[in-house]
Amino acid sequence: MAHPLDETGGAQRHKWATENAEKFGFEVQRYETFPDSVQAVITQRAFAAINEIPTAAYAAGKNPAITLAFEDYDGRMFGYAFRYDSKDYRDKVENAIECMKTDGTLSALYTKWYGGEVPADSPLVTAYPGYGAPGFKGHDATPHTLTCN
Structure with missing residues (x-):
């Protein structure tokens, strides 16, 4: 059965x-x-x-009635979709996310809501070069200076 x-x-x-x-x-x-x-x-x-x-x-x-039995960190990621002609907006959003990665905000949010520490090689704490997802259409590999408020 x-x-x-x-x-x-x-x-x-x-x-x-x-x-x-x-x-x-x-x-x-x-x-x-x-x-x-x-x-x-x-x-x-x-x-x-x-x-x-x-x-x-x-x-x-x-919920104490359930437990997390298995965690499969296999490199799958998700992302945010932007129109190809919205590069300026995409870059602003990515800049804000990169700032939260580098100042520890995303790591702290993960710990607060999900418990445990973020793995050091997690995309959650890794700022990738350029803008957009490497390997995908629209990626701009040009290095940029991070500007955080």
Whole structure:
């Protein structure tokens, strides 16, 4: 009998769950929201729920009925989308984020909301050269001087 594995339909976790269901012997159940999937675990309709690490860590930290069982830091990241003709706006947003990375704000927020320390090689504390995501269309590798308020 397959064990139900709860999964909320996000692109990466959906792909992983679908590709690994047979290998690990579980059935994928999909829910509209992560809280719905957590409820399925609490009520024993599912044995696990898959979500992004920060969201899952926050939920586990707030609800004693669940625990964070596994953290898969495999380099997947998310980003903010900007129109290609909005480079000035993208650069302002990226500058603000880089300032929060370098002054420790993002690390402190992570610790406050998710507990634990941010891994030293995490994108959360790494300012990448240029503007935009390296390796993606629109990336500008030109070095820039960080200006923080």
